[in-house]
Amino acid sequence: MIRYSKQRECILNYLNSVTCHPNVEKIYTEVKKEIPNISLGTVYRNLNQLAESGKIQKLITGNNAEHYDGRTDLHSHVICRKCGKIEDICTDFSEHIELESISDYSNLSYKLTFYGICPECSREENAKINNS
Amino acid sequence: MIRYSKQRECILNYLNSVTCHPNVEKIYTEVKKEIPNISLGTVYRNLNQLAESGKIQKLITGNNAEHYDGRTDLHSHVICRKCGKIEDICTDFSEHIELESISDYSNLSYKLTFYGICPECSREENAKINNS
DNA sequence: ACTAATAATAGTAATTATTATTGATTGTGA
């Protein structure tokens, strides 16, 4: 049985209040402002539970640290290869991807993730080249 | 300058000889059969280097452990939500995904990953339901 | 409202995956 806790509510509220895709550390420090003695384990436990119950989304980014998204609708992300920043992609591809025909796995879903260099990192890169 | 090492060659050979998508531990134990005193650090270092130089592909699966793929062409994977098994998907979607129009990031690429329940895990699931 | 049952918590220890360090060894261009 799942019962209320103000810690979990606070975590969910935070994720719903931002458009970024924070990692656990960021979530921890933000929620700490509301509940100063919250424990990191509590944050992990509740994030997993919220993701399990579909109230938030766990993102797999490859930046060896879990990131979370308050949006639960199907959408894509673009991740910067340099700085690891994550942004939403609004274009919808679902009409092009017919899940049934893909494989013999059941309950199929998909994740479409883009990787690139964000404008800020591109600018830095160019500055470096011009200076050398 | 990159120079030859039998350890790296052995790792690459192993990855090219299998169609599965092993994690570091599996690669380590397999390569150990050829080179018994190889060090785990060496496996990590060479996997990163091989991935960097594009000879193999690092997979981001969410099963908090890196997996690697000897295939370097653009293809998709399907991952079982239960047991974490990874398999190749042959269908090509690239014609549906126009990278340029996606975002203001440069050097864009994408990863399309499917999640589902594999036939084996489905069967287990059904057996469980029938027994209870 | 009171209480018993137990889910959730804080704090901390343990685990797991990965990277860094170090000093010895080895491959390669000169």
Add this chain to the structure above:
DNA sequence: TCACAATCAATAATAATTACTATTATTAGT
């Protein structure tokens, strides 16, 4: 062949996550 940087094995260190335990808080039933 020789000099030297790349690579190695072994091990220590770090980072991310999970597990443990005694305490606190929520909830269902009275």
